[in-house]
Amino acid sequence: MRLPLSRVLPVALAVLAAVACLPVSAATASVRGPVPYVFPVDHPTYIVTVRRDLDPAEVAGLVGVTPVHVFRSALHGFAARLSPAQVAALEVLPGVESIEEDGTASPGWTF
Known part of the structure; x- marks a missing residue:
């Protein structure tokens, strides 16, 4: 049994009007941006570069560090x-090129 469009259309419009009048949820109205991850340790993050023939993750492991990121392209090293x-221990390891x-x-100039 098919209902004629003249009977279905008013009901559909009434439903759409009712839905359109509903308030926006408070959860979707107050969406904030992402919250940055805060490390539980209060030590600063360093970028450590090592020689290309060394594995950066292994060098980090030598001083008991789990890297935040391992670099293998533009830089060869890790961030931790x-x-x-630990900085002092890395400074004396052979193969560690820099610790920053x-x-x-910033470019150092202003407009």
């Missing part, structure tokens, strides 16, 4: 939160 003792505290880069 390091204590002052992570930060924000």
